[in-house]
Amino acid sequence: MTTGPDPRPRVPLRPSDYGYDEQRFGAPHGPAGRGAADRYGTRPRDDEADWPTSPSIPVVPEATRPPSRRLTAIISLLFGVFGAAPASGAAHRAREAGLPSGRYWTAFLLGWLVHLLVLASVLGLVIAGGRSGSSSGRASAPASSAPASTAPSPSPSASPSQAAFPDGATRCSDTVAVNASTSCQFALNVETAFRSAGATSGTVQVTATSPVTNRDYTMSCVVAAGSVTSCTGGNNAVVYLR
Known part of the structure; x- marks a missing residue:
């Protein structure tokens, strides 16, 4: 069995044999393709350039990209003066990249201005609502208290005359008195x-119910104009009215 070198001639393969497009990406080079690049007359490049890029999408280095103004505007709109922090950082990065930095402060000022306008509108609505509620309360207070001061109610206990009840009579109210055999509840029913x-004169008979016996009694009342009217009847009941 022969173990020496392979006597068959070796034919070098082109990069196109592997599906590599040299016209688009250039000749490859590196540990495996440097010989092929030298053979085709191409100059080796740095390893970073071996990776193909699309000609229609330019690659912008990260250091040259301008910072976004969106974050500054949003923070200034929501939190007002606190938007100065992202504006300062973005302006500093823009100056380091050689880009204008004034637009970040402009975004901060615009967002802060809108924040102040919204805050002032909300505060104005709250103050206006409080003033309208207090003014309506002051307007309704005199209206509710006016009837009490201008329309005094008549006293139900005002007596029609100043005639005195007989001696020994028990007074039930300013207009009613009874003898010892009559209850005040029955006397008030007689008065009603x-x-x-x-009746304004003469004698009149009235019927009243006694809450004690729960029975109706007929009382004969002798009308005395300007004096005390006496009503008698029932079980020795006497009611004095004036």
Whole structure:
């Protein structure tokens, strides 16, 4: 068995045999393709240039890209004066790259101005709502208190006359008194019936219910104009009205 060198001649392969487009990307070079590049008369380049790039999309180095103004504008709009921090950083990076830096401060000022306008509008609405509520409360207060001061209610206990009740009578109200055999509840019912009758003179009979016995009693009332009217009846009941 022969172990010596292979006597078959070696034919060098072109890069196109591997599907490489030399017209578009240039001749390759490196550890495996430097000999082929020398053979075709191309000058080797640095290893970084071996990677093909699309001719329609230019590659801009990161250091030369201008910082975005969007972040500065958003922070200034939402937080007002705090937008100065991203504006200062973006302006510093732009100056280092040799680019204009004034547009970042312009974005900060515009965002801050809009922030102040929105804040002032909201504050104005709140103040206007508070003033309208307080003015409506002051306008309604005199209207609610006016009837109490201009329309005093008549006293229900005002007596129609100054005639005195008989001695020994028990006073139930300013207009009603009773004897010892009559309750004030029954006397007040007699007064209601007598006032409903509307008699101004003579004798009038009225019927009233006693809350004690729960029975109706007929009382005979002798009308005395300018004096005390006496109503008698029932079980020795006497009611004095004035």
